Amino acid sequence: MSYRISEVIVYLFLALAVSHTVLLHELGGPVLNTPDAIFLSQTLMDYRSILMIGLGSLYVFLKITGRDVSPMLVIGATLAWLTFLEDTLALDNVLFVPELITGKVTQFTRPFFLVAITYMAVESRRVDFDG
Amino acid sequence: MVKNSDENAKILTDDELEALLKRSPALKLSTYGEALAFKTKPFKRYLIVISALAVAYVGAFLVGVLDPYLAYGWSNMREHQELQQLRFIAGFIMLVLLHVWLLLGQRLETMMMSFTAMLTYFQFSGTANLLALDDAISNPGFMAAYVLLQSTFILLLLLLIREERRSFGSN
Numbered sequence: 123m124s125y126r127i128s129e130v131i132v133y134l135f136l137a138l139a140v141s142h143t144v145l146l147h148e149l150g151g152p153v154l155n156t157p158d159a160i161f162l163s164q165t166l167m168d169y170r171s172i173l174m175i176g177l178g179s180l181y182v183f184l185k186i187t188g189r190d191v192s193p194m195l196v197i198g199a200t201l202a203w204l205t206f207l208e209d210t211l212a213l214d215n216v217l218f219v220p221e222l223i224t225g226k227v228t229q230f231t232r233p234f235f236l237v238a239i240t241y242m243a244v245e246s247r248r249v250d251f252d253g
Numbered sequence: 254m255v256k257n258s259d260e261n262a263k264i265l266t267d268d269e270l271e272a273l274l275k276r277s278p279a280l281k282l283s284t285y286g287e288a289l290a291f292k293t294k295p296f297k298r299y300l301i302v303i304s305a306l307a308v309a310y311v312g313a314f315l316v317g318v319l320d321p322y323l324a325y326g327w328s329n330m331r332e333h334q335e336l337q338q339l340r341f342i343a344g345f346i347m348l349v350l351l352h353v354w355l356l357l358g359q360r361l362e363t364m365m366m367s368f369t370a371m372l373t374y375f376q377f378s379g380t381a382n383l384l385a386l387d388d389a390i391s392n393p394g395f396m397a398a399y400v401l402l403q404s405t406f407i408l409l410l411l412l413l414i415r416e417e418r419r420s421f422g423s424n
Contacts, residue, residue: 212335
């Protein structure tokens, strides 16, 4: 049950983050305050979105085909924490756009997403070790 | 009489009982010799090469030799500088974790897969940053060297994963 809830949170966050990136792309300059933010949004966010779509699709594929999702989840959780640390420690949340509702919701759901994906990774490892 | 019956009822000897009660540490550090004893020869070679390269790379960054060649050197953006610092620290932590995990006798496969994913992310976003900077992209020699160096780490990790699987006979 907890795993299923975590899965829903992860899917929800991925959908929000991708739609936020698309929206930023559409609006571009007007919502991003500094030239640095515009530059970083073009280089970092697009690749992160591609990464999220890629990893999310791979997870769904592995799940459907009944293969082991554990390494995939560990990789996903590691990258999620890494990008979170990058944003908060190095980028000072320059990519956070409070003017957009998707920005606010993405930022708010991020801790839930981190907890959920970490739980999923740990749970899948536990099942691997037990089984 | 009572004592005799107690002696007969004793299932375990004192030595056996002592051995059972003796706490075995959940995680025990071994020497490199012990940790690498069951690894394949290529694994040992790749480990030495990747460790030496990573230490040299981090060392070169710490003394500032790499600054002009990284995104910060081209863009002078504070965010790039902080991002690089964080990534180099992450790289160094990855190297330390790899060795600690090895010495603890743990399976390295999933950890190395995570590291490969992280380095691939670093390479893609790093290259994307450089591609967006006109000065960097106009220097194809530098771009080629940058991609080649980053790819070397990823390739070495992939080779290490293959050898790790071979070491455990799962390939």
